Amino acid sequence: GNSVTQMEGPVTLSEEAFLTINCTYTATGYPSLFWYVQYPGEGLQLLLKATKADDKGSNKGFEATYRKETTSFHLEKGSVQVSDSAVYFCALSDGSGGGADGLTFGKGTHLIIQP
């Protein structure tokens, strides 16, 4: 079956530091890949997505590149802010459109940015 592995944290960084959150996946088909963010007390917000190999998703200064050869989709941001503090989830969706398992999520990475 499908699976997603990501570092769980917490990851603590200082403001303006460079961020990398690693995400690797296992999938039988050709999945689409997503990063979601969850702020305290709220649901999930789609941060960015990539639907095929070598695609780069980007939003709000965050980027991730779909690497099929390494089955990875690492999240990066050049300069983090306190407002980026949240839990980040890497996820995949069965790219065949069958959606057999809905979205498969990683365990989530709790990011804490200190001023």
Place this chain on the structure above:
Amino acid sequence: KAGVTQTPRYLIKTRGQQVTLSCSPISGHRSVSWYQQTPGQGLQFLFEYFSETQRNKGNFPGRFSGRQFSNSRSEMNVSTLELGDSALYLCASSGQPGAYGYTFGSGTRLTVV
């Protein structure tokens, strides 16, 4: 446009009771899926509906069920509640299932006592 609306936001139930949660998707979205989020198990897929038909179901017991109406609104029901059912239940909608990403609601926090 309005986002995904889940009601109620908070719910407290007693073990053995049943509960119904509601989800109204974004206007025009025909796919609705449900997820359970707990600290121990993380986010787990419950089921997905598209045009009133259940397309697939996660690995949950039969006490968990759902349905979708002709206006795409969806409900999920949990019967014979157990303490372990305490969780945040999230609903997500999409124009089409699969590759396009899903928009999530704020969730219903269910506490079973």
